[in-house]
Amino acid sequence: MTVADHPKCGAGGLGCEVLKNLALSGFTDIHVIDMDTIDVSNLNRQFLFRAADVGKPKATVAAEFVMRRVKGVTITPYYGAIQDKGPDYYMQFQLVICGLDSVEARRWINATLVDMVDPENQESLKPLIDGGTEGFKGQSRVILPTLSSCYECSLDMLTPRAAVPMCTLASIPRQPAHCIEWASILEWPRIMGDKKLDNDDPEHITWLYEKALERAKEFNITGVTYSMTQGVVKNIIPAIASTNAIIAASCCNEALKIITSCSPFMNNYMMYMGDEGVYTHTFEHEKKEGCPVCGTLATDYEASGEWTLDEFIERLKEKPDIQIKKPTLSTERRKLYYAGPPQLMEMTRPNLDKKLKDLMDSGEEVAITDPGLPFSLRLNVIFSK
Amino acid sequence: MAASTPSGAPSSKEKKYDRQLRLWGANGQNKLESAHIALFNASAAGCEILKNLILPGVGQFTVIDDKLVEEADLGANFFLDEESLGKPRAERTAALLGELNPDVKGNYLVDSLSNTLSAKPELLNPRSTPFTHIVIISPVPTPLLLQIPIEIPVFLVNCVGLLFTLRISAPLHTIVEAHPESLVDLRLLNPWPELSALAAEKTKNLEVQQEMDGDEGMSDHEHGHVPYLVLLLKYLDDWKRRPEGDGTHPSSYKEMTAFRSFVQDKMRTHVPGGSEENYEEAVAAVLKHVRKAEVSEYAKTVLDHPACANVTSESTNFWIIAKAVKQFLESPEQGNGLLPLSGGIPDMKAESSGYVALQNVYKNKARHDAALVQKNVQSILSSIGREPSSISLEEIEIFCRHANFLRAISFRPFSAELSTDEFHKKVVKDAFESWDADSALINDYVAFRAFQEFITQNNGRAPGDTEGPLDEDTVEMQRLAKAYLSEVGCSLELAERTENIIGELVRYGGAELHNTASLAGGLVAQEIIKIITQQYVPGNNTILFDGISSKTGTYVL
């Protein structure tokens, strides 16, 4: 077995499994990055942790456990965010396996690895293997940066949680979740002022739960529970050991095939569904033309010249394949809108009420940056007739 | 399961199991905590299966294995360490697995399956066994397999190289909570009087524009907040009464699209934004929700099952309530051809009070239906000599809510498969005739069937596990595969895929790779959890995984 310098991101549900699998598959040098500490709700699946470990960094505890159990493997933990490290760090590995739970972190590592590819240097292409689970379902995929479909290419496959309109929360709640969101989004800042809501603080959750319960009573809505309050506020995704085991092993299986070239690796996406029987679907996810990360051209975007810049931004925010929150926009010739710093924001704010046709020509390229985007997005804004 | 604390905050157990309770609830967790799993053969795959059952809190496990720990075990099994060398595998794996969850009781026996069957028959006798579910990791010769009573659920696993198979044998398995995507059943074409009355009342002045406060017309605000369910009920009624219509509901695709425009045209467009969200929701719901309420094939299978007709004092609650539901369905005074209503409605644009009123009409009807079913249950219980109140209303209500998604799965016993009965022959032949037969995992099954035969003839030795030349075992495996195909009545030529799989099996000599064992551990545990909790739907009855092409296949063999 080849000795592989090999990192993986995440020491959570998938991460624990991946470390074990790699160590017992003959990998001898593994790096692991995770910024989380161990929580009691991890113990139902993250099998390298015990009740006494609660509060300690996941990366460190996981690395030590696997090294103790499996002889001859070196695991180097890093307790921190993947974004703390740059291309120099990622360049030292043969491939990267990700078991991340956030879209932002995945987009970041994907964009970073795509950016690292130097066509002159074979070694600069680091395969990215990505896994994710939700309840009895999961997926694993192999990304060859710049060569095959990347994470960004498939962003529209995510089904974002439909945001509830503010007026529903404020005046016409119908569901228990509406009452909970009202409590966390509107009532907390109203009563608590600048005090930050901490989703992990049981007292804060209890406060929200009680407020939500009161509101539900007022509107004759049933079903608000503490557990639901926690689920809505923290956006909890159900997770179990068995699904993690399946997806992590699938990821490692592909890592082994890539490193040893023993058989062709997956091309390039496997979905696993275990709710009803056992069903897997393996298919080739196609590279998206005009992908803002691995594509080379700006994407065309149809807009009306009559829209105000504000309306244009609101519509961009709704697009599932873009996912931006506080964007800064500019064209070659002018600053359209700057979300910060304050002076620039003040200076560009009047543009929000102007019509697009008064700010740019049809077909002009608009560059968009956003805290949620690990790259700059380029759109050719074409005015529809 | 400890109950929540009075304030509603979770108990420490609920905190630990939070992420799974959101899937199978306290009910599923209680069943998990009452289960006792026996593992025969503490291989890497076996231990990985147990790991994924111990973590979520299965009640007990017992490892049964008669081998001593060798160096080779350490390279594949995470639940053995250097200290374990030379000690009994059963003892060491039970100890290291036990560390995973202090709430789970671990036991071990230094013994083999064949010796357990002959020397301790009470352990595998359905009346005296402490085990609720049995996991067996191959190799197990066929005669031993056939000695295990069919009353105990058995999960037989072959795990070799990059391949594994799972065969489930279990008594009739019933499911109430299959967790379909949605339980919503709106009955738009079968409204009951209270629903029709509510719709008529809420749409009385729908077409009248309010001119001034207090007149009989509907303001734009009110009009834009009439729930879409109510709109559809009203317009379905109007559609039936159209002078040019034939007095029926829209049914063909063409009529449905025409009905959609019919609704769309009634939208007020002079409002801000030029459209009304509730009308848009109504239009979007037409194709999905405007249909006759029907009894699903799955529910029919349950209600027409002999176990439903022949309820006795031995019957489980499932079959007693199923019989009561069938009576409900068939009684002109009760369901009159319809199942009990599930009672849920989706969220929709509406005022809070209007939505809650509509929701209550559905909830009340569901409660009313469940009360009728409860009456039927009580008289069935009396007739079989059980206490009429021994099944709670809550259990009946959950059952009624899921009535259209009930499942009863008959897992065929090992004997039916391994004797190659007519049913088995047909399944295999059909699989070979399908369009994707060349790449289908039925080819893998043929190789594994030869594997089972080889093990049986060689006293538990796996092909390739030999000091001698591998070729001999390969030739023997190919001969066994051909013999099996001839028994089934298929072409005697081995498919290329089957030959490749035989090559894989012989090359690994029955040995497990950790990574495949880990995948098997996840998948098999998942199926065991579904069977224990009686929630979600397990695969029936053979699942094959091929790590070379990352594919799975399921066959009823």
Ligand SMILES: [Zn+2]
């Ligand atoms: Zn891309």
